[in-house]
Every structure is written in C-alpha cells, then in structure tokens.
Amino acid sequence: MDATRTFYRVAYRVGFHPWEDLAGHAPFADSLGRLLDREEQGREPPFGQALDLGCGSAVWGVVLARRGWQVTGVDIVEPALRRARERITAAGADMRLVHGDVTELRRSHVGTGYRLVLDTGTFHGLTAAQRAAMGREVDAVATGDATVILDVFAPRRRGPLPHGASRDDVERAFPSWEITDVATADTDPDALARALRFDEHWYRLRRR
Structure with a gap:
C-alpha cells in the first residue's frame, strides 16, 4: 500500500483533504x-x-458514534489519525482509534465482533491483492449478521487519486458476501467530481 499511503500522508501534510467536506454535502451524507x-x-x-x-480524520466515525454505534476507526496514515484525535476530542465522541492496515486487521488488533463495517473510500484505491486481503480480514472480524458498506468510485485512471473499482472487483474481494444493494453516493457532484467522472456508488453487502 506504499503508493496509497504516500499519497494520503502527503495530502494531509499539505492540507489537501476535500473528502472531509462530504459530511456537509447533503447528497452524499x-x-x-x-x-x-x-x-x-x-x-x-x-x-x-x-x-x-x-x-482518516474520523469524519464518519464521529457520525456513527453520535448515532449510537460503538466505533473503532483504523487508518495507516498517522497525520490523518492526529486530525482524528482532535476531531473526536472536539466532538466529545466515544471512538477508539487504531494505527493499522486494513489488509491486516487482525495483526492491527482491532478486535472482532463488528456488526457494521464502513469504508468511505479505501477499497477503491487498493490493488487487487490488497482488496482480497481486506476482504479476508473483514471476514475474520465481522459478525455472522454483519453488514459491509463500501463507497466506490467507478474504475478509471485519475492520476494519484483512487482508480476506482467495479462491481466484479467488489465481488471478487468478498466471495462469501452478497451485494444486496447498489445506490448512487452523490446525486449532485461538484465540477471537479464531474470532470474526474467519479460515478460514485455505495455497495451494501451481507454474508451469503
């Protein structure tokens, strides 16, 4: 995950994190x-x-915690986690943070028993091997009745930004799960999102 990790580390260092604004963008939120x-x-x-x-900086983790979930956030980029700690403190939210790799959740000691697994933009930036590893790790830490929700760009090259993933990519990475729903994630994208043709969708998965 070196290229992806480097991109996000640099992005947070220079203050480029437009994905944090999505919590205030009604069509997505x-x-x-x-x-x-x-x-x-x-x-x-x-x-x-x-x-x-x-x-990342716990934008959606704080949302989940406020809704009444017991939230653990995991990220490999330390600058993002520093922002997350600040956000959690400012919000007075109860959320645990783990510095770890989504492709090695068990080694990262996130624990088990997760009824909800949310990914708002990690899967579609991984390689095929990393996606498969992430799927295996989710299998191991999620409950039998868990739901996985993935935010995925359509596949397309966008420079250093995530290249996206297809429905087939999701199914290959989660062979023991079934896609129950596919929904448009952003019905009113801004000009940059339209230019980059994110064509962003939510995938909802349940165990077979």
Whole structure:
C-alpha cells in the first residue's frame, strides 16, 4: 500500500483533504444516512460495534458514534489519525482509534465482533491483492449478521487519486458476501467530481 499511503500522508501534510467536506454535502451524507437508517431500524442504541476502515480524520466515525454505534476507526496514515484525535476530542465522541492496515486487521488488533463495517473510500484505491486481503480480514472480524458498506468510485485512471473499482472487483474481494444493494453516493457532484467522472456508488453487502 506504499503508493496509497504516500499519497494520503502527503495530502494531509499539505492540507489537501476535500473528502472531509462530504459530511456537509447533503447528497452524499443523506445517501449514507439512509443506509445507516436501514441498519438501525427497529433497534435502540447502542447498535453494536462498527468498524470504520481507512477512517482518516474520523469524519464518519464521529457520525456513527453520535448515532449510537460503538466505533473503532483504523487508518495507516498517522497525520490523518492526529486530525482524528482532535476531531473526536472536539466532538466529545466515544471512538477508539487504531494505527493499522486494513489488509491486516487482525495483526492491527482491532478486535472482532463488528456488526457494521464502513469504508468511505479505501477499497477503491487498493490493488487487487490488497482488496482480497481486506476482504479476508473483514471476514475474520465481522459478525455472522454483519453488514459491509463500501463507497466506490467507478474504475478509471485519475492520476494519484483512487482508480476506482467495479462491481466484479467488489465481488471478487468478498466471495462469501452478497451485494444486496447498489445506490448512487452523490446525486449532485461538484465540477471537479464531474470532470474526474467519479460515478460514485455505495455497495451494501451481507454474508451469503
């Protein structure tokens, strides 16, 4: 993951992290909110353990914690985790952070028993081998009734930005899971997103 790690390390160092703004972008935030509503329907908080893969500065981990999930965020980029610690403190949120690799979750000691696994932009930047490793690790740490939610760009070269992934890529990485839903992640992308043709979708997966 060296190239991806380097990109994000440099991006955070120079203050380039536009993905953090998505929490305030209603078309994206609302689409994720509807997926989370589905997982919480008929239940009372606390809803269980949630794992935020590639949590970055904990934008979405804090959202999950406020909704009533017991959240662990894992990321390999230390500058992002420093921002995450600041965000969690400022929000007064209860969220655990782990400095670790999404392709080696067990070695990173994130624990097990996750009912929800959320990835808002890590999977689509990995190589095929790394995606398969991430899938195996999620298998190992998620509960039998868990849900995985992935935010995925359509496959296309975009310079140093994530190249995206297809539905087939998702299915290959998660062979013991079934894609139950595919939803548009951003119904009103900005000019840059349109130019880069992110064509961004949520994939909801459940164990077969």
